Structures are given as C-alpha cells and as structure tokens.
Amino acid sequence: MSGRYTRPPNSSLFVRNVHPDTRQEDMRRIFGKYGRIQDVYIPCDYFTKKVRGFAYVQFEDIRDAEDALYYLDRVIVLGRELEVQFAEGDRKTPNQMRSRESGSGFGYDRRSRSRSPKSRRSRSRSPRRSRRPRRSYSRSRSRTPDKKRGRRSSERHSPDNHRSRSASRSPSRSAARSDDQREDAGEGSPRKSPE
DNA sequence: GTTGAGCGTT
Numbered sequence: 001m002s003g004r005y006t007r008p009p010n011s012s013l014f015v016r017n018v019h020p021d022t023r024q025e026d027m028r029r030i031f032g033k034y035g036r037i038q039d040v041y042i043p044c045d046y047f048t049k050k051v052r053g054f055a056y057v058q059f060e061d062i063r064d065a066e067d068a069l070y071y072l073d074r075v076i077v078l079g080r081e082l083e084v085q086f087a088e089g090d091r092k093t094p095n096q097m098r099s100r101e102s103g104s105g106f107g108y109d110r111r112s113r114s115r116s117p118k119s120r121r122s123r124s125r126s127p128r129r130s131r132r133p134r135r136s137y138s139r140s141r142s143r144t145p146d147k148k149r150g151r152r153s154s155e156r157h158s159p160d161n162h163r164s165r166s167a168s169r170s171p172s173r174s175a176a177r178s179d180d181q182r183e184d185a186g187e188g189s190p191r192k193s194p195e
Numbered sequence: 196g197t198t199g200a201g202c203g204t205t
Contacts, residue, residue, distance in 0.1 A: 012201085014201085014202060014203090016202090016203055017203085039199090041199060041201080042199095043199080043200070043201060043202095044199095044200085045200090046200050052203075053203065054201095054202080054203055056199095056201065056202090083203090085202090087201070087202070088201085088202055089201055089202065090201065091198085091199065091200085091201040092199095092200060092201045092202095093198080093199095093200075093201090094199090094200045095200090096200080096201090097200040097201085098200075100200095
C-alpha cells in the first residue's frame with residue numbers, strides 16, 4: 001500500500017568512494033553515458049580545499065539517474081568501487097555548513113576574521129609596502145617617441161555633438177591640455193630650428 | 196544565466 005520505492009527527492013545522485021583525483025568532467029563522462037548530466041559537483045573542504053571523497057551527479061532526467069545508479073553502482077572505476085545512490089538533501093548553503101561546522105568543534109566563526117580560506121595573508125604580515133618605486137624618469141626629453149599617443153579622431157561625427165557644440169557658451173577653443181603634442185607638430189613650430 | 200560550503204562510517 002505504500003510506495004515500495006523510495007521516491008528520489010531529485011535527480012541528483014550521490015556518488016561515494018570516488019577517486020580523490022576525479023574531476024567533474026570524468027564523472028560527467030562516466031555518468032553521462034547513461035543519460036544527460038545536468039551538473040556534477042564534487043564538494044571539497046572549505047578550508048583545505050581538498051576533495052572529500054564523494055561527488056554529486058545531477059541528471060537531467062531521474063530515469064537516467066536510476067539507470068546510472070543501477071549500472072554504475074558498485075562498479076570499479078579508476079580502481080575504485082563507486083557507490084552510487086540518490087541524493088537526499090539539497091545543496092547546502094555556506095551558512096548552513098558554517099553553523100554545522102561551528103558547533104562541531106571548530107570555532108572559526110568570530111575568531112577568524114578572514115571569511116575566505118584563500119584570503120589568508122602570507123605568514124608574515126605585510127609590514128610596509130613601499131608606496132611605489134617611482135622611477136625617476138629623465139624629465140629631459142625621452143618621452144616614448146615610439147608610441148603613438150595622440151588620438152587621431154579628436155572629434156566625432158555625431159549629430160549630438162554638433163548640437164552640443166553650438167550651445168557651448170565658450171566659443172573659444174579651450175585647448176589647455178595639449179602642451180607637448182601641439183608644440184612639436186602642431187602649428188609650424190618654428191622653434192625647432194636650432195638657428 | 197540561479198547560487199557550489201549538499202549526505203561519507205550504517
């Protein structure tokens with residue numbers, strides 16, 4: 001009278017005893033043989049980032065998942081016997097895990113200021129980083145003459161621009177930004193002759 | 196286009 005078959009909560013498979021070096025791609029390829037894989041995820045330790053030893057394979061269709069479970073369960077893959085079973089809960093959010101790990105014995109909730117394990121600074125605290133090793137460039141006349149700095153298109157053929165310019169209240173050319181370009185090859189530049 | 200820190204031992 002009751003369901004004889006434990007209704008799988010979802011089409012996610014829980015694979016245990018997977019090789020620590022197994023990747024999602026591998027799982028996807030192995031399980032994908034029996035159906036379309038929605039996603040594969042291998043949970044790792046939050047702190048050590050090490051593979052925990054099991055993985056999750058989410059199928060697009062639960063029927064395929066059943067097939068894969070039946071065919072891949074207890075199958076030796078990569079020298080390990082895979083144990084496949086249906087997943088139970090849903091993916092846990094970091095917050096939930098934190099709560100669980102927090103009460104497990106660890107206590108890096110308020111102690112650890114760093115939220116991310118990777119955010120761990122170097123063992124030695126950065127005492128002082130020089131502001132910037134500003135290189136004293138010769139202020140004489142070596143200004144990367146090789147690079148083309150000047151933008152060719154100074155003005156754009158935009159209708160909007162045209163209108164804006166008309167309303168400009170400053171009829172004068174406010175060109176106070178050019179100083180080296182204009183002087184060198186702008187207008188005649190009669191000062192270049194060494195006389 | 197969703198979140199990635201999801202069950203481990205029976």
